[in-house]
Amino acid sequence: MKSETIVNKKIAEEKKTITDANHNGNGTPKTEDGSAALVHENKDNQELIHSHITVKNLNVFFGNNHVLKDINISIPDKKITAIIGPSGCGKTTLLKSFNRLLDSTNGTKVTGQVLVDNEDVYDPKTEITHIRKKMGFLSQRPFPLPMSIYDNVAYGPKIHGLRKRKKLDEIVEHYLKSACLWDEVKDRLHTPATRLSIGQQQRLCLARGLAVEPLIILGDEPTSALDPVSSQRIEELFNSLKDSYTIAIVTHILRQAKRIADYVVFVYMGEIIEHGPAKQVFESPKEKLTEEYISGIIS
Amino acid sequence: MMRLLKDKIASKVMMLLTAIFVLVAVFIGYGLYMRSRPLLAKRSLWELITSEGWKPFKGEFGFFPFIMGTVWITVLSILIAMPLCLLTSIYLSEYSHKSIRQIARPLIDLLAGIPSVIYGIWGVIIVVPLIEKFIIPYSTEFSTGYNVLAGGIVLAIMIFPLIINIVTDVFNTIPQELRDASLSLGATKWETVKHVILKKALPGIIAATVLAISRAFGETIAVLMVCGNIPETPKSLLSPAYPLPALIANNFGEMLSIPLYDSALLFAALLLFLIIFIFNAVSKLILMNIERKTT
Numbered sequence: 359m360k361s362e363t364i365v366n367k368k369i370a371e372e373k374k375t376i377t378d379a380n381h382n383g384n385g386t387p388k389t390e391d392g393s394a395a396l397v398h399e400n401k402d403n404q405e406l407i408h409s410h411i412t413v414k415n416l417n418v419f420f421g422n423n424h425v426l427k428d429i430n431i432s433i434p435d436k437k438i439t440a441i442i443g444p445s446g447c448g449k450t451t452l453l454k455s456f457n458r459l460l461d462s463t464n465g466t467k468v469t470g471q472v473l474v475d476n477e478d479v480y481d482p483k484t485e486i487t488h489i490r491k492k493m494g495f496l497s498q499r500p501f502p503l504p505m506s507i508y509d510n511v512a513y514g515p516k517i518h519g520l521r522k523r524k525k526l527d528e529i530v531e532h533y534l535k536s537a538c539l540w541d542e543v544k545d546r547l548h549t550p551a552t553r554l555s556i557g558q559q560q561r562l563c564l565a566r567g568l569a570v571e572p573l574i575i576l577g578d579e580p581t582s583a584l585d586p587v588s589s590q591r592i593e594e595l596f597n598s599l600k601d602s603y604t605i606a607i608v609t610h611i612l613r614q615a616k617r618i619a620d621y622v623v624f625v626y627m628g629e630i631i632e633h634g635p636a637k638q639v640f641e642s643p644k645e646k647l648t649e650e651y652i653s654g655i656i657s
Numbered sequence: 658m659m660r661l662l663k664d665k666i667a668s669k670v671m672m673l674l675t676a677i678f679v680l681v682a683v684f685i686g687y688g689l690y691m692r693s694r695p696l697l698a699k700r701s702l703w704e705l706i707t708s709e710g711w712k713p714f715k716g717e718f719g720f721f722p723f724i725m726g727t728v729w730i731t732v733l734s735i736l737i738a739m740p741l742c743l744l745t746s747i748y749l750s751e752y753s754h755k756s757i758r759q760i761a762r763p764l765i766d767l768l769a770g771i772p773s774v775i776y777g778i779w780g781v782i783i784v785v786p787l788i789e790k791f792i793i794p795y796s797t798e799f800s801t802g803y804n805v806l807a808g809g810i811v812l813a814i815m816i817f818p819l820i821i822n823i824v825t826d827v828f829n830t831i832p833q834e835l836r837d838a839s840l841s842l843g844a845t846k847w848e849t850v851k852h853v854i855l856k857k858a859l860p861g862i863i864a865a866t867v868l869a870i871s872r873a874f875g876e877t878i879a880v881l882m883v884c885g886n887i888p889e890t891p892k893s894l895l896s897p898a899y900p901l902p903a904l905i906a907n908n909f910g911e912m913l914s915i916p917l918y919d920s921a922l923l924f925a926a927l928l929l930f931l932i933i934f935i936f937n938a939v940s941k942l943i944l945m946n947i948e949r950k951t952t
């Protein structure tokens with residue numbers, strides 16, 4: 359018992375040395391004895407585990423159509439990951455598989471694992487609502503719920519049990535501000551959300567998603583229905599949000615991916631062909647297919 | 658040249674057809690009114706629809722019991738059918754597996770195609786005896802199994818397919834993304850149905866109810882076989898009733914030597930016509946209002 363605590367304490371100390379060391383731009387920890395090595399390994403593991411979303415051997419079938427084939431990927435935390443690939447290659451399906459939005463009543467079959475904070479999304483014992491709450495989801499076109507602007511943002515918190523009017527008011531204001539929409543709607547919070555412009559609706563959907571305090575934001579071509587100015591605002595929003603959220607967006611606009619992505623996943627015919635830091639994938643792709651896609655030879 | 662001509666002719670023909678259909682409706686109303694005039698000349702409209710006595714031999718024509726009979730049975734059937742159909746539609750569109758849907762829809766359509774006299778017979782041999790066995794013994798009122806309740810149940814089952822089909826279609830037109838939006842916030846399926854689907858589908862649900870009520874109002878044979886047909890204003894679910902369509906169907910063409918009797922039956926038809934007409938017009942207005950408010 360006691361020795362364990364000592365070890366733990368020691369590990370904690372070592373960790374500190376390591377982070378300090380890293381801070382100094384010096385990759386190697388100062389102490390090179392056995393325990394440090396253990397710590398090191400531990401740290402690597404932690405980094406691996408500390409991706410909120412990890413996909414293992416995922417296969418998705420729509421009937422006989424094998425749409426996603428043996429997908430393995432970890433989405434890096436606090437970064438913008440762009441999922442790119444030609445139309446129909448399975449980008450939307452991949453994104454929806456993260457929070458089990460694939461409709462199981464239509465003969466969809468899923469095998470393999472999606473781990474969100476180490477909980478398997480497809481384990482029947484997993485309580486899916488609590489996992490979905492961790493992920494805000496933006497669809498291709500904005501779909502405001504059939505209620506007022508205020509109620510759209512308050513919907514999530516209310517579902518999760520918040521009743522206090524004052525707290526709800528605060529939340530609504532706060533997240534409408536985070537989505538840069540507050541000034542445009544503060545005088546008509548109680549009018550139907552469908553009366554907003556499409557661009558405003560998409561920002562409302564973002565605010566609605568943020569209001570349940572997710573860790574992750576998923577976007578399925580979130581700007582494709584928007585005009586250039588609205589698209590740019592959404593992109594800017596993503597950029598400002600990536601410090602606090604893990605963001606994964608599907609896009610088929612390569613320029614957009616180049617503008618905002620830190621990490622890129624290239625999907626082709628249901629398989630992940632290549633993934634890596636944006637700079638690497640765009641400037642020196644390892645795979646020929648990736649290169650052809652990026653240079654526009656295949657689309 | 659030919660194409661333009663064809664286009665012109667097609668549009669003229671279609672306009673003519675539309676005009677004919679509208680005119681037919683107007684003529685039916687007008688014809689019924691003309692034939693009811695002898696009665697309307699003797700009694701005021703108000704007196705006819707609010708008085709109770711029905712003794713054609715003595716010249717007493719009170720339509721109130723028939724109007725109330727129609728209202729009781731129609732309202733009851735909607736009250737029974739609406740919640741059950743809503744749940745069925747929710748199940749079919751939101752919860753059931755594709756394979757169940759593929760079996761259920763054709764079966765429901767089959768139900769819609771059964772002639773109403775068969776529903777009537779089914780009511781007589783199943784519903785009426787069940788009511789006599791399980792409900793009448795516990796009631797203090799003297800009654801037979803032929804009553805408002807039997808009529809309401811039979812009618813409810815007859816309008817099931819209509820409502821289920823319309824409401825399920827309405828649910829199916831709601832984009833999947835709207836469900837995803839609610840689900841992705843951590844709402845359960847039921848919460849999504851309650852707060853999003855039903856709200857979005859409300860105009861459609863109301864439209865379905867309106868159609869169902871119109872249908873129920875006019876349904877004749879099945880109801881007349883099970884509701885007792887006694888011209889008294891119903892006082893409870895176990896009272897017999899005599900709806901307007903049953904009155905017409907039972908008596909038209911008989912005993913027309915009685916003065917004003919024929920005119921009275923056509924007045925009943927006019928009443929039915931007007932009730933449905935006004936009801937549809939009012940519900941259209943309500944529906945338009947709701948649609949304006951929610952979009």
Ligand SMILES: Nc1ncnc2c1ncn2[C@@H]1O[C@H](COP(=O)(O)OP(=O)(O)OP(=O)(O)O)[C@@H](O)[C@H]1O
Nearest residue numbers: 420423425444445446447448449450451452464610
């Ligand atoms: N609900 C469904 N039922 C059956 N097949 C589906 C369903 N959804 C998608 N598919 C099929 O799965 C494949 C991948 O679809 P997906 O929507 O994931 O592609 P995508 O990469 O998002 O394409 P896009 O860029 O056009 O949006 C396609 O072949 C599509 O036809």
Ligand SMILES: [Mg+2]
Nearest residue numbers: 449450451578
């Ligand atoms: Mg897609």
